[in-house]
Amino acid sequence: MNSYSIGIDLGGTKILTVLADKKTGEVLSFVKVKTKKDKGSDKLIKKIIKSVKEVIIAADKKLSEIENIGMGAAGQTDRQNGIIINAPNIGLQNVPIKEILEKEFSKPVYLGNDVEVATIGEILFGSGKGETDFVCIFAGTGVGSCIVQNGKIRYGATGSAGEIGHIIIEPNGRLCGCGAKGCLEAYASRLAIERKIRAELNRGVNSDIINYMKEDKPIKTAMLKKALENNDKTVIDVLDETCFYLSLGIASIINFYNPSKIILGGGLINGIDYFYEKTVKLAKENSLAVPSREIVFERAQLGDFSGAVGAAMLADYREIFLDDKNC
Numbered sequence: 001m002n003s004y005s006i007g008i009d010l011g012g013t014k015i016l017t018v019l020a021d022k023k024t025g026e027v028l029s030f031v032k033v034k035t036k037k038d039k040g041s042d043k044l045i046k047k048i049i050k051s052v053k054e055v056i057i058a059a060d061k062k063l064s065e066i067e068n069i070g071m072g073a074a075g076q077t078d079r080q081n082g083i084i085i086n087a088p089n090i091g092l093q094n095v096p097i098k099e100i101l102e103k104e105f106s107k108p109v110y111l112g113n114d115v116e117v118a119t120i121g122e123i124l125f126g127s128g129k130g131e132t133d134f135v136c137i138f139a140g141t142g143v144g145s146c147i148v149q150n151g152k153i154r155y156g157a158t159g160s161a162g163e164i165g166h167i168i169i170e171p172n173g174r175l176c177g178c179g180a181k182g183c184l185e186a187y188a189s190r191l192a193i194e195r196k197i198r199a200e201l202n203r204g205v206n207s208d209i210i211n212y213m214k215e216d217k218p219i220k221t222a223m224l225k226k227a228l229e230n231n232d233k234t235v236i237d238v239l240d241e242t243c244f245y246l247s248l249g250i251a252s253i254i255n256f257y258n259p260s261k262i263i264l265g266g267g268l269i270n271g272i273d274y275f276y277e278k279t280v281k282l283a284k285e286n287s288l289a290v291p292s293r294e295i296v297f298e299r300a301q302l303g304d305f306s307g308a309v310g311a312a313m314l315a316d317y318r319e320i321f322l323d324d325k326n327c
């Protein structure tokens with residue numbers, strides 16, 4: 001008999017909820033809704049609960065057929081107690097999401113962070129299948145990574161291993177959300193690209209992107225792609241700079257960890273071929289000769305669904321690796 005679980009990817013700009021087959025990872029239904037920081041945590045929690053109910057109906061299943069619920073949240077999480085400690089992009093602080101969802105659905109709820117669950121999705125059903133030593137790097141609203149060693153996620157001494165977004169790549173550079181200056185995330189995320197483009201426009205530079213932008217709305221990956229297709233010089237220059245900085249972070253990982261594979265994912269990578277190809281080329285150029293010759297780059301096979309599918313598998317994954325104290 002098939003068994004099903006629900007996975008929720010709580011990202012910086014959207015909530016993607018899926019109902020997945022636990023054995024095959026197949027997505028039977030999904031719901032995608034936008035998140036807005038200013039609307040408060042109560043509204044956001046209501047949206048999450050509604051999404052869970054909707055995917056069950058859309059897949060023509062009953063709650064009784066669901067084994068458990070998993071969630072990956074962008075930000076700092078308390079995995080053991082299921083609390084979102086701080087998710088600055090969506091304005092959540094100290095939200096006991098496990099307790100809230102368990103009360104609502106009477107199902108076990110598991111919480112991880114967004115990069116962790118996306119990596120689990122890739123380990124079980126995507127580009128990481130059959131691999132033992134690799135690193136997943138996701139570039140989207142922010143920049144994050146996850147280290148896989150001997151087929152297991154490395155959580156580190158306090159559970160924060162893989163914070164590639166906070167590698168300092170520019171001394172005294174741009175201020176990062178973490179409080180430090182010159183972090184990779186301040187240069188290689190969609191938010192960083194957006195800030196740079198807006199600054200260029202304010203300087204009076206001409207750009208095609210102005211035709212796709214909506215005043216106070218985020219600059220989406222699709223808009224960047226469109227401007228790129230129209231050979232917009234401003235957008236090309238900003239993307240080139242972003243790829244260069246991201247490649248420096250990736251090259252450092254190649255030199256330090258010597259993984260056999262790097263899986264790249266996240267909105268910018270999934271959405272823009274040029275961004276992926278340029279980043280890979282520069283990362284190879286900027287890393288040591290031997291590891292860069294051998295390394296294999298691959299895009300996250302599950303694309304935008306890595307996180308939600310991985311979240312649905314969080315309980316099973318933890319069961320396999322229950323010995324890990326930080327898991």
Ligand SMILES: [Zn+2]
Nearest residue numbers: 166176178183
């Ligand atoms: Zn930082």
